[in-house]
Amino acid sequence: MTAAFRSEDEAQRITLVFSGRLDTAAAMNLQDAVLARIHAVAPGQILRFDLGAVEFVASSFLRLCIQATRALGNERFELARPTPLVREVFTMAGLDQHLRIVDPGA
Amino acid sequence: MTDVAPGHWQVTADNSGLARLQQQAAAWLDGAGVAARCAQHVLLALDELAANVVQHGVGASWISLRLALDADAIELELHDDGVAFDPTGHAVSAAAAPTLGGYGLKLVRQLACAFEYARAADNCVRLRLACERD
Numbered sequence: 455m456t457a458a459f460r461s462e463d464e465a466q467r468i469t470l471v472f473s474g475r476l477d478t479a480a481a482m483n484l485q486d487a488v489l490a491r492i493h494a495v496a497p498g499q500i501l502r503f504d505l506g507a508v509e510f511v512a513s514s515f516l517r518l519c520i521q522a523t524r525a526l527g528n529e530r531f532e533l534a535r536p537t538p539l540v541r542e543v544f545t546m547a548g549l550d551q552h553l554r555i556v557d558p559g560a
Numbered sequence: 561m562t563d564v565a566p567g568h569w570q571v572t573a574d575n576s577g578l579a580r581l582q583q584q585a586a587a588w589l590d591g592a593g594v595a596a597r598c599a600q601h602v603l604l605a606l607d608e609l610a611a612n613v614v615q616h617g618v619g620a621s622w623i624s625l626r627l628a629l630d631a632d633a634i635e636l637e638l639h640d641d642g643v644a645f646d647p648t649g650h651a652v653s654a655a656a657a658p659t660l661g662g663y664g665l666k667l668v669r670q671l672a673c674a675f676e677y678a679r680a681a682d683n684c685v686r687l688r689l690a691c692e693r694d
Contacts, residue, residue: 477603478611479579510600512607513663520658539600546670547663 457484461491467500469534473507481514492522501526502556506535511543519553532556564592566628573620573640578610581625588627594634595692602627602634602689605671608664609638609647609685617642617683629691633673636687646677647685 457480462469470491474480495501501522505511523531532554536544544550567588571577585606589599606625613620620642628635650665669675674688 475582477578477582477607478614479575479582482575510603512604512611513661513667514611516663517660520660523658524660539597543604543667546667548666549658549663552658 457481459484459488466498467502468495469502469504471504471507475510476508476512476515477510478512478514481512481518485514485518488518489521492518492525495526495530500530500532502532502534504534505537505540508537508540511540513547516544516547516549519549523553528552528554534558564629566626568624568626570622570624573614573617573623573642575614577623578607578614581610581623582607585625585627589634592629593693594629595694598634598689598691601671602636602691605668605687605689606636606638608668609636609687612645612647612664613638613640613642613683617645619643632691633688634691636689638685639682641682644679645683646679648675648677 457472457474457476459470459472462471468491470488492501503519519533534556535558536555541550541555544553567585569581569584571580582603585603586599589602610623613623617640620640622641624639626637647665668687671689672687673690676686678684
């Protein structure tokens with residue numbers, strides 16, 4: 455499945471809804487567009503990466519998450535709905551202790 | 561499980577080659593009946609090691625991959641023609657705060673039950689990953 459994302463913009467939150475396999479090649483292809491969205495988040499808005507439809511992540515995508523949390527701070531960046539296989543990668547990298555992971559459907 | 565023929569592929573050392581390796585390895589793992597979680601681990605280790613060659617390797621023009629199954633593990637062997645680089649000896653950050661990089665080899669070390677490097681005519685990295693079948 456080809457990796458992609460779409461942006462859902464609300465007054466208080468921008469959500470990037472990712473889908474597919476975010477391996478290195480895919481993450482590199484999406485990198486510039488994702489970074490542009492990170493830097494477009496307005497003061498007072500938060501940024502959410504919705505990972506509910508993501509099948510796979512590699513470290514190149516983890517790096518994008520770190521860039522987002524560095525740009526916005528931990529209070530204004532969150533990851534939502536990672537599948538168990540995807541969450542396991544964040545855990546192995548030790549990032550589940552540093553990034554805010556939420557389950558808005560719970 | 562051990563009657564599955566090893567898979568062997570060679571691609572160019574660039575982003576399109578990385579994508580092709582992922583597709584070919586995924587198809588082979590699926591055909592071999594490897595459990596989904598184990599297959600994801602193999603594909604993650606492969607992606608991280610091959611990406612290292614493409615993004616940080618000097619002079620690499622190709623990458624070759626061999627996957628083989630034995631009774632309880634998958635052996636992954638990756639070759640490239642870049643300058644010598646031993647990923648098994650590369651330091652992984654232990655910083656308390658998240659760093660921007662260094663996660664690829666950290667993941668590989670956690671996934672592998674054996675991780676070896678040899679240099680002869682080219683770089684050769686061998687991994688063994690525990691494997692379960694569906």
